[in-house]
Structures are given as C-alpha cells and as structure tokens.
Amino acid sequence: MLVTNYVKRQMWLCICGEQDGFHFPNQSDFSDPNFRNRIPIVLDYAIGNQSYVVVNNSNAYLCNPNNTLCIDNTESGLGGYICRREYGYKGNPYLNPGCTDIDECEDPNLNDCDGNATCTNTPGNFTCSCNDRYSGDGRSDGRGTGCIPDQASQISVIKLSLAQQLKQATNNYAENQIIGHGGYGVVYKGILSNQHVVAIKKFKIMNANQVEQFINELLIVTQVNHRNVVKLLRCCFESKVPELVYEYIPNGTLFKHIHKTLSRLTLEHRLRIAAEAAGALSYLHSAASIPIIHRDVKSTNILLDANYVAKMADFGASRLVPLDQTQVTTLVQGTLDYLDPEYFQTGQLNEKSDVYSFGVVLAEFLTGKRPIGLERSQEERNLENRLYQILEPRVVKEGTLEQLQAIAELVKRCLYVKSKDRPTMKEVAMDLESLRKYRKHPWVNQQSHEESESLLLSDEAPTDLYALSIGPSIGDISGQYSFSSSTTFPFSKSFY
Numbered sequence: 253m254l255v256t257n258y259v260k261r262q263m264w265l266c267i268c269g270e271q272d273g274f275h276f277p278n279q280s281d282f283s284d285p286n287f288r289n290r291i292p293i294v295l296d297y298a299i300g301n302q303s304y305v306v307v308n309n310s311n312a313y314l315c316n317p318n319n320t321l322c323i324d325n326t327e328s329g330l331g332g333y334i335c336r337r338e339y340g341y342k343g344n345p346y347l348n349p350g351c352t353d354i355d356e357c358e359d360p361n362l363n364d365c366d367g368n369a370t371c372t373n374t375p376g377n378f379t380c381s382c383n384d385r386y387s388g389d390g391r392s393d394g395r396g397t398g399c400i401p402d403q404a405s406q407i408s409v410i411k412l413s414l415a416q417q418l419k420q421a422t423n424n425y426a427e428n429q430i431i432g433h434g435g436y437g438v439v440y441k442g443i444l445s446n447q448h449v450v451a452i453k454k455f456k457i458m459n460a461n462q463v464e465q466f467i468n469e470l471l472i473v474t475q476v477n478h479r480n481v482v483k484l485l486r487c488c489f490e491s492k493v494p495e496l497v498y499e500y501i502p503n504g505t506l507f508k509h510i511h512k513t514l515s516r517l518t519l520e521h522r523l524r525i526a527a528e529a530a531g532a533l534s535y536l537h538s539a540a541s542i543p544i545i546h547r548d549v550k551s552t553n554i555l556l557d558a559n560y561v562a563k564m565a566d567f568g569a570s571r572l573v574p575l576d577q578t579q580v581t582t583l584v585q586g587t588l589d590y591l592d593p594e595y596f597q598t599g600q601l602n603e604k605s606d607v608y609s610f611g612v613v614l615a616e617f618l619t620g621k622r623p624i625g626l627e628r629s630q631e632e633r634n635l636e637n638r639l640y641q642i643l644e645p646r647v648v649k650e651g652t653l654e655q656l657q658a659i660a661e662l663v664k665r666c667l668y669v670k671s672k673d674r675p676t677m678k679e680v681a682m683d684l685e686s687l688r689k690y691r692k693h694p695w696v697n698q699q700s701h702e703e704s705e706s707l708l709l710s711d712e713a714p715t716d717l718y719a720l721s722i723g724p725s726i727g728d729i730s731g732q733y734s735f736s737s738s739t740t741f742p743f744s745k746s747f748y
Contacts, residue, residue, distance in 0.1 A: 298325035298332030307333070318350025319343075319376070340376030366392045368399035388489075400467060415491040418442060418452055425454065431504075436466070437493075441500065449500040450485060455493045466494055472567040475541055480532035482555060482565040501565070502558050506613070507551035510620060519650040521560060522617055523688045528562035529554050530681035533610060536564075537603040537677050545601055549609035550590045551616055589623040594671050604671035607680060611666025618659060620644040655690045658683070 299314055300307065304322040307313045315322045315335035325332045335345035343351035356362035356378040357371035365371040365380035369390035372379045380390030386399040421442030422429045432439035437455040444450060455466055473484040473496075486497040503509075506525065509517060517525070536544040546553075548566060555563040590612045592605040612623050619642045643656065651659070662683050668674050675683070 298334055300333070301331040302333075303331070304333035314346055316345055316348060316350035319353075320345035320351055338376055364392050366390050366399040415488055415495070417444065418454075418488055418491075418495055418497070420445070421450070422452060442497075449502075451482075451498045451500045453496040453498065455495070469567050470496065472544055476536070476544070476567075478532055478535045480528045480562050480564060481535075482563045498565075501555040501563050503556035503560060505552045506554040506556060506562070506617070509556065510551060510616060511622065517560070519647050519655075520688065522647070523684055525554075525556070525560065525562045526614055526617060527681060527684035527688060529564060529613075530610060530677060530684055532562070532564040533606055534677040534681045537606070543603070545603055546606050546609075547601065548587060548590075549606050549613060550587050551613050554613065592671070593669060602671060603677060604674045607666050607674045607677055608668075608671070610677070610680065611663050611674075614659075614666065615663045618643060618647050618663070652690050655687055658687055658690075662687075 300312065302312075303324050304313070304315070305324075308322070313322075315333075319338045319341045321336045321338055322333055323336055325334050337343065337345050337351045340354055340356070341351035342354050343349075345351055353373070353375055354362065355373045357365075357373045363371050363378050363380070365378075366382070366388070368386045369380040369382050369392075372381065382388050382390050382399040388399045390399055419425065421444050422440040425438075425440060429440045429442065430438055431441045431451065437453055440452045440454065442450050442452045470484075470487065473482075482501060483499045484496060485499060488495040488497065506529075533546060533549065536546060544567075546564065546567065553564065553566045555565050557563060590609040592608040594608075595601055595605045616623060621642065643651075648656070662675075662680065665673070665675050666680065
C-alpha cells in the first residue's frame, strides 16, 4: 500500500500497486488521466456495476449530495461509479457532511492574485480585485493585465486585442517581419485580418524595471494626439508580455534616408521634415496636457510616412514633467551620439535637452554625415571653418546664401553647451518654418566658392571641440524602428 499527500488540495490518496512499480516525487499530479497508466494497479474499486445514471436518485446511490461529483468507472471495464469532490472543495465525498469549500485566499500557494490585488473566496473558487489606484484583472499568471497603476489605465480609447490575432498578423513573429529593435523589445510589421497594416511592439520578458518602462511609454503615448507623433492603436495584455500596436509608418526612419540610401530629399523636403519634427517636440513640451520630454531624440526615432511626413516615435525613455517644475533629476538615459552634455554631467533633465539632441539631428540631416565619429580623421572631425565643405552638395546647390547662414546659426544655437543659451523647441520650429519661405536663389552662381565660403563663416565661431569623458556605456534606448549606434565620440561646439 502506497500513501501520499497531495499538498495543494490537502487530499489523501491511497492506492494499491506494485511496490517497485512507481517512484513518488514530492508532489504528483494525481488528477492526470494518464496517472494510472504509469503504475501497475493490482487493486481497483468502484461502487456496484451499474452506471450512476441508473442508480441516481435511488437508495443505492452512495455519493453525498454536497459538492460532489459522480463519475462512471469506465477505465477498468468493471462498470459501476465512483464519487469525487468538486473542484475547490475538500472532504469525503461519501460521508456526511460531504465536501466543504477550500478558502484559497488563506494560502497564497492556492491563488494567483497579483501582489497589488485582494483575494476574495467564493464557493469552489476565488476572485482577485486590484487595490485602490490600480486596475486590471488582478491575476499574476501572465495571461492578463495583473494590476497596473491607474495612471496607465485611465485612457478609455485603448482597446484590448487578442494575442492570437497579433500572432497571426506577424506570421508567428517571424524574423522577416522584424522592422526594428529596441532596448525593451522588438517591433514587427503585422497585417491584421482586415488587411490593415500595423507596427507591433512586443516587449521582452519583463522584470520590474521593464514593467515600469512599459507603463511609462503607455502613459505618455495615450496622452498625445498630434499629426506628427506616431499613433497608438491598441494594447494587448493577453500574452505573457505586453504588446503595443502602433500605426505603421511605411518609409522607415530618417536615419535610413540620410545614411543608408541615396537620398532623394530636396532641401525643401529636409526643412519641412525638420519643421514637422520640431513642431511635434514643441507640442510635447508646451501643448500636451502634461509637459513631456522625449529624452531620446535621434534620426532613428523620426519616421517618414507614405508622403514623407515626419512622425516622432519611441517614448520609452520619455519623462513627464510636473506642471510646477521646469526640470527633473533622473538617471541619464538616451543615445550617446545625441546626448545633451549638460544633462549627462548633472542628471538635470529639461526641455532644452531635447533641443540639443534635435540640433545634432538637424546637422546630421543637412550634412549627410553621422554625428562626429572616431572612425573619421581628426581633420574631418574638426568642423572649424568648414561649413561649406561639410554641407551635403545638394543642400549647397539648392540653398540660398541667407538660408544656409540662418540654418548654420540655428544649429549652433541648439548645440550651445549651457541649456539656458539654447532656444526653445517652439522657437526652433518657428525658425525652420521661416527658413522654408526664403526665395530660392542659388548663391553658388553669385560668387566663387571661395568668396561664398568666407561669407558663410562667422567670426564668432568657437574654434575647438569639447570632449565628454563618457566611460562605460549608459545604454542606447533604441526605439520603435531604431538602428542602434555604438559609437562614442566628442561633441562639437559648432558646425562653423
């Protein structure tokens, strides 16, 4: 006779089988229908030889009526029936008073309620309800939302989408559907059943920090409504890790159009795209319900739609700024190539940090070169008095003298070391709109290249580079359609 204790339901089970026929682990799943096939049973039992349907409601029926199940004994071929407890109950199904409810809430091992939820016992089961200031299904089994802070769940426009639909939309998350990698997940192109194309951001297996990152992004993107910001369409909490469904932006990143393809963008296109991106950042800083600092402005986080309209993306590193504050102290995050040196040195984040990063993007856009990389020679990395040489030839050909002088001055102002000396994002957007209105008049036809170059140079231009001692990597918070950069290098005070 072998006896074991099924701890989870406090149920004693007794069987008679061959002594050496089975080794019992600490816990065995005796409810497994294949259990009896794993051990030679030498003694089995059943009540009578008739089906319970025949004996039900007769004096021969022996199952206690209180919370028990009567099951025909079909496995042994002997007929009859046996009595079992209903799920969630304990006791003897044959004797009075029958089976009584198990209070799963008394033992945390018997329920899967989230740590921020309250367990309530019900007949044969239990429920989980999130505590104050939290919302969700209350479960911690990974199949639902768990409990997330109300600040991330107060948006009524969010629609839950079936995880299976997203799985099908991405062909089971096939590698050839990947359109971007980020520090916290992967972005897939997906085609829904209605043929609508979307971008699906699937987060990685989440620890506490990643959950906070996800909630931060969800909280921010659900507060933003701007034509030049990528729109969140749906959220899915039904899989083990959450997924965000964004509108699909077909023409990819600005980075790709600057560095990875033969750019077809005219100067007018470049100024328009820059003005649109600046307008989106200005909106985040001053027109959103709560000011938002993007904190990771770079060319891989500016997307271009089918009409080459700019769309700001990836708010995973962004921060909300309380209305009564102008800056926040935070751990340094962002991409080194675009990082505000003042923020890096002090940890003080404000809207001017985005201005600096945007200045790097603007210079990158107009020169066709990446931010100053160590792979280039010292002569190439020193931009003093070299504006004419570093501007992309198409920009030089299409721009007017006045335009190019103004653009260079705007880049210079954005890249001032001290944030107080930089313009606001609203001022940057207004300046870019004004630059678009200059009458086209190629200055290259007005005077020789040497004369033109001297006119473009400012006598007040700084003449040195300042280098940041970066030390260990602080991480590249890559975004929705990002291509990470691993280069660490000095930042230029001026591009001319």
